[in-house]
Structures are given as structure tokens and as C-alpha cells.
Amino acid sequence: MSTLNATEFALLDNVAGLDWAEVPECTGPELVRRTAAELARGGRLCAWFGVPEPAGTRIVAVLAFDADNTLAVARSVPLNVGYPALTLEHAGAHLFERELWEQHAIRPEGHPWLKPVRRTDEAGTAPSMGEFFRVEGREVHEVAVGPVHAGIIEPGHFRFQCAGEEVLHLEIALGYQHRGIEEALTGGPHPLTASQMEVVAGDVSIAHATAHAMLVEALAGSEPPLRAQWLRAVALELERLANHTGDLGALANDVAFLPTSAACGKIRGDFLNLTALVCGNRFGRGLVRPGGCRHDLEPARIAQLGDRLKSAMAEAERASAWLWDAATVRARFEDVGTVHAAQAAELGLVGPAARACGLVRDVRYTHPAGWHRLAQMPVAVWPGGDVFARARVRWLEVQRSGEFLGEQLSAGPEGPVREKLPGLLPDRLAVALVEGWRGEVCHVALTDSAGRFRRYKIVDPSFHNWTGLALALRGQAISDFPVCNKSFNLSYCGFDL
Amino acid sequence: MSTLLDILLRLTLWILLAPLLPGIINQVKAWVAGRRGPPVLQLYYDLSRLWRKSVVMSTLASPGFVAGPAVAWVALVGAAILLPIGPFGGGLSFKGDVILLVYLLAVARFCTTWAAMETGSAFEGMGAAREVSYAVLTEAALITAILALSVESGSVALDRMLALSAGTGAVLLAAGLFAVLLAENCRVPFDDPNTHLELTMIHEVMVLDHSGPPLAVILHGAALKLLLFAVLLSEAVLPMGRMSPLAATAALVGAVGAVTIGVGLVESLLARFAFRRVPLLLTIAFLLCLFALLLAWKGGPA
Numbered sequence: 001m002s003t004l005n006a007t008e009f010a011l012l013d014n015v016a017g018l019d020w021a022e023v024p025e026c027t028g029p030e031l032v033r034r035t036a037a038e039l040a041r042g043g044r045l046c047a048w049f050g051v052p053e054p055a056g057t058r059i060v061a062v063l064a065f066d067a068d069n070t071l072a073v074a075r076s077v078p079l080n081v082g083y084p085a086l087t088l089e090h091a092g093a094h095l096f097e098r099e100l101w102e103q104h105a106i107r108p109e110g111h112p113w114l115k116p117v118r119r120t121d122e123a124g125t126a127p128s129m130g131e132f133f134r135v136e137g138r139e140v141h142e143v144a145v146g147p148v149h150a151g152i153i154e155p156g157h158f159r160f161q162c163a164g165e166e167v168l169h170l171e172i173a174l175g176y177q178h179r180g181i182e183e184a185l186t187g188g189p190h191p192l193t194a195s196q197m198e199v200v201a202g203d204v205s206i207a208h209a210t211a212h213a214m215l216v217e218a219l220a221g222s223e224p225p226l227r228a229q230w231l232r233a234v235a236l237e238l239e240r241l242a243n244h245t246g247d248l249g250a251l252a253n254d255v256a257f258l259p260t261s262a263a264c265g266k267i268r269g270d271f272l273n274l275t276a277l278v279c280g281n282r283f284g285r286g287l288v289r290p291g292g293c294r295h296d297l298e299p300a301r302i303a304q305l306g307d308r309l310k311s312a313m314a315e316a317e318r319a320s321a322w323l324w325d326a327a328t329v330r331a332r333f334e335d336v337g338t339v340h341a342a343q344a345a346e347l348g349l350v351g352p353a354a355r356a357c358g359l360v361r362d363v364r365y366t367h368p369a370g371w372h373r374l375a376q377m378p379v380a381v382w383p384g385g386d387v388f389a390r391a392r393v394r395w396l397e398v399q400r401s402g403e404f405l406g407e408q409l410s411a412g413p414e415g416p417v418r419e420k421l422p423g424l425l426p427d428r429l430a431v432a433l434v435e436g437w438r439g440e441v442c443h444v445a446l447t448d449s450a451g452r453f454r455r456y457k458i459v460d461p462s463f464h465n466w467t468g469l470a471l472a473l474r475g476q477a478i479s480d481f482p483v484c485n486k487s488f489n490l491s492y493c494g495f496d497l
Numbered sequence: 498m499s500t501l502l503d504i505l506l507r508l509t510l511w512i513l514l515a516p517l518l519p520g521i522i523n524q525v526k527a528w529v530a531g532r533r534g535p536p537v538l539q540l541y542y543d544l545s546r547l548w549r550k551s552v553v554m555s556t557l558a559s560p561g562f563v564a565g566p567a568v569a570w571v572a573l574v575g576a577a578i579l580l581p582i583g584p585f586g587g588g589l590s591f592k593g594d595v596i597l598l599v600y601l602l603a604v605a606r607f608c609t610t611w612a613a614m615e616t617g618s619a620f621e622g623m624g625a626a627r628e629v630s631y632a633v634l635t636e637a638a639l640i641t642a643i644l645a646l647s648v649e650s651g652s653v654a655l656d657r658m659l660a661l662s663a664g665t666g667a668v669l670l671a672a673g674l675f676a677v678l679l680a681e682n683c684r685v686p687f688d689d690p691n692t693h694l695e696l697t698m699i700h701e702v703m704v705l706d707h708s709g710p711p712l713a714v715i716l717h718g719a720a721l722k723l724l725l726f727a728v729l730l731s732e733a734v735l736p737m738g739r740m741s742p743l744a745a746t747a748a749l750v751g752a753v754g755a756v757t758i759g760v761g762l763v764e765s766l767l768a769r770f771a772f773r774r775v776p777l778l779l780t781i782a783f784l785l786c787l788f789a790l791l792l793a794w795k796g797g798p799a
Contacts, residue, residue, distance in 0.1 A: 141619065141622075142619065143619040143620070143623070143696075144619065145695065145696065150693040150694065150695055151693045151694070165623075165772060165773075252768075254692075254694065254697075255768040255769055256685045256686075256689040256691070256692065256764070256767075256768055256769040257767070257768035258526060258529065258530050258764070258765050258766075259529070259530065259765070259766070261530075262530035262531065262532060263530075263531075326767075326768060328686065328767045328768035328769075328770070329768045331768075331770070331771065331774070332768055332769075332770075332771055336771070477771065477772055477773060478623070478696050479696055479697045479771070479772050480697075480771065481696050481697075482694040482696060482697055
């Protein structure tokens with residue numbers, strides 16, 4: 001990877017910007033060839049999107065080289081018709097290319113499964129799903145689940161091809177919550193943009209808001225006060241604690257293991273209340289803004305936060321011990337919904353789903369930005385790739401986030417938490433990656449000559465990981481779908497944008 | 498006339514008491530989890546609420562959609578009347594009534610699955626397939642248990658079969674019948690009565706399209722079945738015939754209560770099994786009943 005050709009891709013750090021003119025340009029097929037070559041060498045596709053121009057649409061490729069702690073960007077010349085699909089060589093690009101085709105009518109030639117990602121149909125009521133993959137045969141039956149589900153969850157359609165209880169193929173069709181977030185950002189940042197970023201996926205408010213804030217700060221060529229970076233890191237781990245604990249409880253609930261399920265529901269609330277202690281909102285809304293944070297923590301509240309964190313961690317310890325000690329639970333988690341490390345790497349899975357396959361993928365560690373440059377924590381990895389591994393990685397991360405907060409709460413730097421932000425620089429491109437609790441949150445923005453957003457691209461970790469869920473179900477019992485689904489716990493609205 | 502009165506009394510007793518059991522189970526679960534839980538009488542409230550609602554009928558469904566639950570309920574009530582209540586004996590006791598009991602349970606199952614298939618839903622078909630697949634094993638275990646009781650007592654009338662304890666094999670029989678009770682009534686670890694996940698359900702998924710009074714009938718029938726199995730298990734194990742009527746009644750009530758609390762505790766402390774492991778557990782239940790039969794046959798008097 002050290003042989004990375006810097007003339008083919010412009011290298012940059014996480015949360016850094018460069019002039020649009022400095023991004024190397026090539027033809028469409030050449031961009032595919034270069035990207036494919038870098039992916040084959042161990043790069044990871046973070047984003048692949050179009051920038052519309054009068055002459056056509058440029059494709060922008062953003063890659064991450066985890067081992068080199070560096071990102072790489074390249075772009076194509078304006079295209080009008082098509083280009084040879086990257087998906088043929090790297091399956092992980094398949095949703096990106098479908099999205100590009102849907103948004104800009106640039107056809108990836110040879111794409112094996114070219115259909116809309118989230119576009120609404122003519123009546124404007126439901127996404128246009130196209131044809132679903134079908135398995136033929138006398139013993140095969142089809143089960144359609146959703147978009148309306150039994151629990152209080154988001155809408156999505158799951159189409160199973162089954163032979164008896166065994167799932168042969170699962171196709172996931174989303175897009176029911178497409179609300180045009182990216183389109184609304186063109187010409188921004190608007191007064192409401194920071195609030196909107198907090199609800200790209202409502203349970204990942206801090207991570208998305210932080211990615212957006214860092215991106216805007218990078219485009220403005222400034223850096224927020226150190227204390228704001230520290231506070232963001234604290235809030236990010238609180239968000240992780242709440243969601244991972246909730247997930248462990250939900251996993252227990254799915255296999256009808258009541259003790260952990262009941263306890264984790266309560267402990268998740270305790271962690272959410274800690275976020276509320278920081279900023280007045282349980283999901284951290286209104287805390288992170290470009291230029292810093294809107295709230296500060298005084299010593300008294302830090303002490304209170306530390307005490308309450310300690311007792312919540314002790315309770316979480318007990319509740320999770322019940323889960324790991326129950327043989328009946330292990331029997332349901334182990335060897336269920338396995339994704340192999342090779343599959344995970346090929347698909348470009350991120351977050352706990354990737355780490356549960358033994359892949360060391362953690363933006364906090366490989367592409368540290370903000371406070372994480374100064375305070376690191378070990379990456380939680382578990383081999384196996386099954387439901388058990390994903391549950392286990394969550395628990396490891398709960399422990400490490402707890403330790404991190406225990407150390408960092410008293411180590412906050414002095415100073416203000418917010419500074420006035422200068423205007424955005426014109427014609428700049430910037431990339432910001434943040435490790436949300438679900439995985440890598442990627443925001444990319446390009447400004448126009450007036451310093452307004454010309455194109456804003458959001459890649460939620462769910463965009464990478466939904467295909468992983470579909471693969472995990474191959475050959476599994478259909479009755480194990482809920483527990484597999486919960487072990488990924490992906491976002492619908494983060495995908496739908 | 499007195500027979501008619503007797504049967505009416507029994508009917509009232511069975512129908513009124515049945516919805517109490519799920520309430521007790523939920524209380525136990527709530528207590529273990531440290532929650533307050535729904536009221537013990539919640540199912541009564543639910544039933545009265547459902548009874549006052551109207552029915553949403555699928556345009557695809559035949560009258561069997563409503564007839565299925567109704568016939569199943571009648572079959573379960575019939576089975577309940579056959580079952581002796583401790584010292585008071587059975588409502589209609591005759592030689593071979595135990596066989597009718599088994600068949601009435603089978604009729605109830607057939608009608609529930611029939612109604613489930615009516616709407617043509619993929620979920621309900623899946624649930625129905627699971628229900629009848631596991632029934633193959635639970636029925637085998639139940640019939641073996643009945644054979645054990647029959648050999649022990651030398652009779653094929655429920656009154657005499659359940660009067661004495663199952664002898665040396667009583668422990669085996671109790672364990673086997675408890676597993677059958679859990680499986681037949683869709684409790685953890687075989688099924689999860691609380692889940693909202695259609696893909697993992699057995700019984701719950703079969704009633705997804707039912708609403709209003711038919712759903713009330715289904716829920717009441719399920720409660721009735723639970724009580725029926727709890728009474729059957731208690732009487733099979735306890736030597737009722739040797740106790741004074743008062744002691745026998747108290748023992749029966751105590752045993753049914755203990756079984757109910759046991760179900761609640763199992764549900765609180767175990768995760769449910771993956772479907773592929775269910776046949777294994779049911780086979781064990783069958784083997785337990787089989788060994789009880791062998792003991793009754795070769796073991797001599799207790």
C-alpha cells in the first residue's frame with residue numbers, strides 16, 4: 001500500500017480539505033480501473049458519487065487506506081452515458097453504482113443487478129423496487145416481510161426465497177424514508193442544516209452532527225477549540241454506550257431471554273440520561289455545531305456524570321454477565337448468521353459488523369481526527385462473524401467506552417467550547433469520517449465558487465452493511481432472521497436519506 | 498337433571514378460571530424481571546374488549562376463517578369436560594374417554610391450522626406448518642404418557658387412570674408431560690408468546706389475521722388448553738384417589754398453581770430454542786414418557 005500512486009489519487013487526512021482543482025482527473029473507465037486497482041491492494045471504498053456539471057456528471061471516488069491512515073480522492077471527467085461497472089470487480093461498490101445511476105442516469109455497464117435504491121414510484125407513495133430475485137422450484141416459497149412491521153421499527157421490505165425453513169436468498173429493498181437530505185443541502189449550509197444532520201439517522205445524532213461540523217470546519221480552514229473536540233468525543237462514546245446496551249437487550253429479547261432484556265432496557269435509559277445531563281437532550285440533539293459545541297460541562301456536572309456512569313456500568317456488567325452465562329443464549333447466538341472475513345472485506349462492511357469478522361476497522365483508530373488524535377482506545381475485534389461475535393464486539397466496546405470516559409472525563413482541556421467560524425473556502429472538497437456506534441459515518445462536501453455547498457454526500461454505515469445482513473442469512477433458518485437483523489441493527493433512514 | 502347441572506357447573510368453572518393462568522405466568526415473569534407487570538386479570542379485560550369489537554374479514558377467506566376457531570374452542574371445552582376434576586371425577590366418564598380426549602385436542606389443532614391457512618398469508622402458512630410438524634412429536638409423547646397411566650391403572654377411563662399416581666415413573670412422566678405442556682401451549686423454550694417477530698412465531702403467527710370475537714375465542718381456547726394440560730399433569734402425578742376430597746382439591750389447586758409458576762419461571766430464565774433443536778427436546782419428552790410406560794409395565798406396583 002505504500003506504493004500508492006499519488007498522481008492517480010490525491011491523498012488527504014481525515015477531516016482535511018483540498019482544492020477541487022487538485023483532485024486528479026481521468027476518464028470514466030480509467031477511474032474505474034484505478035479504483036479497482038487500489039481496492040485490490042487493500043483500499044476501502046468510502047464513497048462513490050456524482051457531481052453534476054453542465055457538461056455531464058463527474059464521478060468522485062473516496063477511498064480509505066486504513067493501514068496508512070490516509071484517504072484518497074479522484075474524479076472523472078464529466079460523463080453523459082455510461083462507464084464499465086466497478087461492481088464487476090468489487091462487489092462492495094454495487095449500491096454506490098446503483099445510486100449513481102438513479103441520481104444522475106450514469107449507467108454502470110455490466111452491473112449485474114441494476115435497479116433503483118430508493119427513488120419513489122410515479123404515484124410518489126413507495127420506492128420503485130423493480131423485480132426481485134426469484135428462486136424457482138417446487139419446494140421454494142417466497143416470504144415478503146414489511147414495509148410495515150410488527151414492532152415499532154422503521155419501514156423496509158425484505159423478500160425471502162425459502163426452501164422450507166431455510167433461506168436461500170434474501171433481498172432487502174429500502175427507500176421508504178427517502179426525504180431528500182442531500183438535495184436539500186445544495187446551496188447550504190442553511191440555518192437548519194446542523195439540526196437536520198442530527199436526524200440523518202436519529203439514533204446516530206452525535207456522530208452525524210460531528211461529521212458535519214468537522215467537515216464544515218475543514219472547509220472553513222479552521223479547527224474548533226480543543227475543549228469542544230473533547231466534549232464531542234465524550235458525547236460520541238455516551239451515544240455508543242446507550243445504543244450498544246440497548247442492542248444487547250434487544251438481542252436477548254429476540255431469543256426470549258428476559259433478564260438481560262429487561263435490565264438493558266433500563267440501563268440504556270440511564271446512558272441516554274447521561275447525554276441529557278450534558279446537553280439537555282437524551283439523543284444529544286443541539287450539542288454539536290460547526291465551530292464547537294453549544295454546551296459546556298462544569299466540574300460539578302462532570303463529577304455527577306462520572307458517578308452515574310460508574311453505577312450504570314456496574315449494572316451493565318451484571319446484565320451482560322447473565323447473557324454470556326446462559327447456555328441457551330449461546331446456543332442461539334453461536335454459528336448463526338455468519339459472515340466470513342473475506343466476504344466482509346469484499347463488501348466493505350464497517351463498524352461492529354466488520355470488527356466481528358476479525359477486521360480491524362475503526363475510524364477512531366485508523367483515521368483519528370479531533371480528540372481521538374490525543375486519546376486513543378483499543379479496537380474491539382472478535383473473530384467468527386456470527387451473531388455471538390457481533391454481540392461480543394458490542395459488549396467489548398461498551399467496556400472500552402466506559403473506560404475511555406472514566407479516563408477522559410477528568411482530562412478535559414481548558415478553554416472555550418465554541419468559536420466563530422469563518423466563511424467556507426470556495427471550490428474546496430473535504431472528507432470527514434467519524435466512527436459512530438454503527439460504524440463509519442462519512443460526509444463529503446464540495447463547495448462552489450461562492451463557498452456554498454455544491455454537492456454534499458452522506459454515507460451512513462448502514463449503506464455498507466445492509467448487504468452483509470443479506471449474506472448472513474444465506475442458508476440460515478428464516479426464524480433466525482430477527483436475531484441476525486438485530487445483531488446488525490442497521491438504520492433505515494440513514495440509508496434512505 | 499343433576500348430570501346436566503354438573504356439566505353446566507364444570508363448564509362455568511373451566512371457562513371462568515382458564516384466563517387466570519396466563520395472568521399468573523405474566524406476574525411471575527414480571528416479578529423475576531423486577532417489573533410491575535400487567536394485572537393478573539388482564540386476559541379477562543382483553544377478552545371482553547375483543548368481544549365488543551367487530552371482525553375484519555379477508556376477502557379471500559372462506560367461512561372456515563371464523564368456523565375454525567369456533568370449532569376448535571368447542572373441541573377444547575369438550576375435552577375439558579371429559580377431564581376429571583380431582584375428587585369430583587369426570588363430567589362424562591366412560592370407557593375409552595381418554596381416546597376421545599386426545600382426538601378432541603387433535604380436532605382443535607386441525608381447526609386452528611385450517612383457519613390459519615384461510616387467508617393465504619405466507620406467515621400463517623409457515624406457522625401452521627411448524628405447528629403440525631411439532632405436533633407429530635408432542636402427540637406421540639402425550640399418547641405414550643396416557644399408555645403409561647393406562648397400564649399402571651389397568652383402565653382406559655380417565656376417572657380411574659388419573660385417580661392413582663403414575664407410580665415409580667411419576668417423576669419421568671411429570672417431566673415429559675411438562676415439556677409437552679410447554680410445547681402444546683407455545684411457551685418458551687418452544688415458542689415465545691410475547692414476541693412481535695412474525696418469522697419466529699408458531700401459534701401467534703397463525704392468528705395474525707384474526708380480530709374481534711374470533712380472536713377472543715382463540716385466546717380463550719389457548720388459555721383453556723393451558724389449564725387443561727396443567728390439570729392433566731397434576732392429576733397424572735398426584736395420587737388423588739387416596740386423599741380425602743378436601744385434601745385432593747387442595748392438592749390439585751396447589752399443583753396447578755405450581756405448574757403455572759413453573760412455566761413463568763422457565764420463561765423468565767431460559768432463552769427459547771432454535772427451531773432445529775425443538776425436535777430434540779420433544780424426543781426427550783417422548784422418551785421420558787416411554788420410560789414411564791416401561792416402568793409401569795415391568796416395574797410392578799409402586
